[in-house]
Amino acid sequence: MGFFSTILGFCGFGAGISTGLVIGYYLFIYFQPSDVKDPVIRPLAEQDSQSLQQLLPEIPPWVKNPDYDRIDWLNKFLELMWPYLDKAICKTAKNIAKPIIAEQIPKYKIESVEFEELTLGSLPPTFQGMKVFTTEEKELIMEPSLKWAGNPNVTLGVKAFGLKATVQVVDLQIFAQPRITLKPLVPSFPCFAKIFVSLMEKPHVDFGLKLVGADLMSIPGLYRFVQELIKDQVANMYLWPKTLEVEILDPAKAMKKPVGILHVKVIRAMKLRKKDLLGASDPYVKLKITESKAPSKKTTVKHKNLNPEWNEEFSIAIKDPESQALELIVYDWEQVGKHDKMGMNVVPLKELTPDEPNVMTLDLLKNLDKNDSQDDKFRGQLVVELTYKPFKEDDMSKDLDNPLQKAPEGTPPGGGVLVVIVHEAQDVEGKHHTNPYVRVIFKGEERKTKVRN
Incomplete structure (x- = not known):
């Protein structure tokens, strides 16, 4: 009897579930509303105040x-x-x-x-x-x-x-x-x-x-x-x-104006280390002021020379002589590929005596890391003459108030005329250097020199 009662119980359970699902489905269909209509879409101006308040947070x-x-x-x-x-x-x-x-x-x-x-x-x-x-x-x-x-x-x-x-x-x-x-x-x-x-x-x-x-x-x-x-x-x-x-x-620093000019004369280099396997190196010097976005300046390249003489002069604007420094890097010029670094040194501007020429013989270093053991190797020397000339307050005010040339009408206050004279170019490098010309761009306006064939 126990076995039959178990079988009948399973059958009754299955039949009850099936019957309940069928009845539920028909009740669901029967009680569905038959008068379903599409929602009424009204213009925003006709909405009631409560509906508008609900919509406002979602409107851009x-x-x-x-x-x-x-x-x-x-x-x-x-x-x-x-x-x-x-x-x-x-x-x-x-x-x-x-x-x-x-x-x-x-x-x-x-x-x-x-x-x-x-x-x-x-x-x-x-x-x-x-x-x-x-x-x-x-x-x-x-x-x-x-x-x-x-x-x-x-x-x-x-x-x-x-x-x-x-x-x-x-x-x-x-x-x-x-x-x-x-x-x-x-x-x-x-x-x-x-x-x-x-x-x-x-x-x-x-x-x-x-x-x-x-x-x-x-x-x-x-x-x-x-x-x-x-x-x-x-x-x-x-x-x-x-x-x-x-x-x-x-x-x-961003709003600072130049307070002086640094005159740099790169005189010579001595006993440079040979970088090329065949022949001597082709050195040149790159100059840059730290904490400045101005482009670097370069000397000419002295081909196949480990004791080159340049005697070339450069002028660089200085904004903060207390924190800025002159960075000098000697490179070996390569016609193809990256130029090899031969040595470098840095001269803090605060160590210079204003208005006096300072002739310095700098030992070339691999880098400025004092703990680098490779800096003990002798890489040669660089001789430069540095002269820092600070602007005088009278000169600065004079330059601002009395421009060299009368500005044309419509020039804003403090403005003037920028005169650019292109004199010459030397040792031009690049892919297309056989017919050079110069482009001068200022505030979107461009001028070109004649092409020199």
Whole structure:
């Protein structure tokens, strides 16, 4: 009887399930509403106030505010560049975070904190619009509207007391309206010295936090507490008028004008080391001022000579004689391939006596590393004469107030006439040097000399 009752029980269970599914399906079909209609689409002007309030947060700022501009081109750029920006940003974030983590973990008796995974995901942020302000100051102010609903994967491995825990941040959402100020604007690339970032309102931050696979944000009350805590902390640090300042250039150095001229006379080199296997070397000297973006100056090439004489003079503008130095590098010229470095040395300008010629015999070094044992080898010597002539205040004011030639009408204050006279060229190098000519470009305007066949 037990066997038969078991068989009948299974049959009854199967029949009951089947009968219930059939009845449920027909009840579902029977109770479907038969008067289904397409939703009524009404113009925006006919919407009630409540519906409009629900729609407003989703409408881009450039629709609601005429002072916002569309920047779809930027969103397209981010979409194409995001795979590369993702890797670059994550690499930078790791480099910044590692020393900070190493400094903080001893306070909490944690053995180590390491990134197991760090990616910003496949979804780039989008800019809903951009507002640009113009002021009388040397600055550029921008206010983009940023929204990022991304799928990043940030996984940290934390070791403490012999145990390891994995913390993962997923499903990040950030809605923010930052104010980005570039100032002061300077005549040196990238044309601004500092970046100031502040928030015009509290940002919206939402994310998931998993510990050993369990979602901590599902704990009642914790999600709201963490979200409000992050909003308050970020607002306390960066809510306008508080700012995050990132220095790009030293404004004092970027705006500095020349305060003097360094006259350099490269006289000779002595006992240079042979670089070529066959024959002597072909030396020349390259001169450059440190902390300056001006192009280097070069002497002529002295072919097959280990004791060359140049007696060539150069003039270089100096902005900060206390910190700048003259860098002299001797190269072996090669017709094909990279020019070999024969030796170098550096002369700090603060060691020069102003307005007095300083004749120096410099030992050539491999580099400026004092711990490099190869610097003990003798590489030859370079003889130069240096004369630093600082500008006098009277001369500087005189030059500004009394230009050499009267400027034409419409010239801005402090402007003048730039006169360029091309005299000659010597030892021209390059692929197309048989018929040379000179191009002079100033503020987009170009002039050419005659071709010399």
